[in-house]
Amino acid sequence: xxxxxxxxxxxxxxxxxxxxxxxxxxxxxxxxxxxxxxxxxxxxxxxxxxxxxxxxxxxxxxxxxxxxxxxxxxxxxxxxxxxxxxxxxxxxxxxxxxxxxxxxxxxxxxxx
Amino acid sequence: xxxxxxxxxxxxxxxxxxxxxxxxxxxxxxxxxxxxxxxxxxxxxxxxxxxxxxxxxxxxxxxxxxxxxxxxxxxxxxxxxxxxxxxxxxxxxxxxxxxxxxxxxxxxxxxxxx
Numbered sequence: 467x468x469x470x471x472x473x474x475x476x477x478x479x480x481x482x483x484x485x486x487x488x489x490x491x492x493x494x495x496x497x498x499x500x501x502x503x504x505x506x507x508x509x510x511x512x513x514x515x516x517x518x519x520x521x522x523x524x525x526x527x528x529x530x531x532x533x534x535x536x537x538x539x540x541x542x543x544x545x546x547x548x549x550x551x552x553x554x555x556x557x558x559x560x561x562x563x564x565x566x567x568x569x570x571x572x573x574x575x576x577x578x
Numbered sequence: 579x580x581x582x583x584x585x586x587x588x589x590x591x592x593x594x595x596x597x598x599x600x601x602x603x604x605x606x607x608x609x610x611x612x613x614x615x616x617x618x619x620x621x622x623x624x625x626x627x628x629x630x631x632x633x634x635x636x637x638x639x640x641x642x643x644x645x646x647x648x649x650x651x652x653x654x655x656x657x658x659x660x661x662x663x664x665x666x667x668x669x670x671x672x673x674x675x676x677x678x679x680x681x682x683x684x685x686x687x688x689x690x691x692x
Contacts, residue, residue, distance in 0.1 A: 497678045506587070508669060508684035516678050525681070554621065558680070566613055567673075567680055569623035 468493050472557050472570035479551075479577050487542045487573050489557035498540035499558040499567060502526060509556060515540055516562065544575065551577045580605040582672050584683035591660045592691050598645075599655045599686045601670030609675030612646070614655045617667040617685075626668070629653065631675075657688075665690040 470491045479485045489498065497516050501509040511524030515534040529548025534540055540559075544551045554574050558567040581604045591597035603612070614626040629637045629646050637644050641661075645654045657664055670683040 499680055501682070506684065508584075509682040511679070511681055514679060522677070522679070524679075556623065558623070560678075560680075562678060566625045566628055572621050 470557060470559055470568055470570040472555075472573050475571065475573060477573055477575045479575070481577055482546045483577075484546060485544050485551075485575065485577075487544065487555055487557075487575070489540045489542065489570060491538050491540075491559040491568075493559060493568065494537070495559035495568075496537070496562045497560045497567075498534070499560075500524075500530075500532065500540070500542045501556045501558065503554040503556060503572075512542065512555075551575060580607070580610075580672055580674065580679070580681060582670055582681055582683040584670055584686050586686045587684070588687045588689070590689040590691060591657070593660055593662060595660055596656060596658045597660055597688065599657075599668050599670075599688070601653045601655070601683060603651050603653060603670070603672050605651070605672065605674075607674055607676060611673040611675065612644075612653045613671040613673065614642070614644070614653075615669045615671060615682075616664075617669065619666075623669075627655065660690050662690050662692065664688060 473488045499514040500512040513532040515521035531543045556572045557570045560567040583602045610631045612629045616624045627639045641658045643656045667685045669685045673680045
């Protein structure tokens with residue numbers, strides 16, 4: 467079945483550790499996105515990528531990093547520089563322009 | 579920079595009645611696309627409806643329709659014959675036709691009462 471897979475669903479890390487969230491899609495989509503969702507703040511864009519080997523910062527990129535080495539994969543690393551990393555993270559993908567984005571089921575990251 | 583504003587944190591409606599959720603956006607671009615997404619308690623994002631900015635006709639999808647006012651930069655969602663299953667968070671979204679940047683508003687929580 468085609469879709470977007472985020473793993474794991476729940477992730478726990480100790481403060482000061484980097485952690486990488488996985489996002490894989492088999493929809494042959496060009497564009498991919500990472501969002502952070504906190505209560506009352508909607509979805510805030512972290513990074514997005516239009517094509518392989520290229521990505522742009524979103525509105526809250528500080529403390530995060532991404533790579534886009536393959537079309538189907540867009541992993542997000544939450545670094546120790548991110549001051550409040552505990553949140554729900556959503557990955558999405560879409561065809562270039564004119565179409566809606568499809569979302570994964572999200573990863574709930576808790577840093578203790 | 580583009581922005582999306584949803585000024586109603588919460589709304590409520592009785593079953594079978596009609597409710598309208600508001601959304602305004604700001605952009606200097608001429609090529610863009612607007613969306614409404616629904617997020618039920620499962621947190622899975624579901625597309626409700628989309629509107630291309632170049633189209634004057636308002637989009638409709640069954641019980642869901644939009645009122646797209648391009649000059650006013652307004653994009654409201656009307657839900658007719660509300661059902662209990664419509665209860666969810668609703669997000670308005672803007673996608674740039676130039677950069678593919680996709681941004682969301684802060685959401686409106688819709689409650690549906692029997």
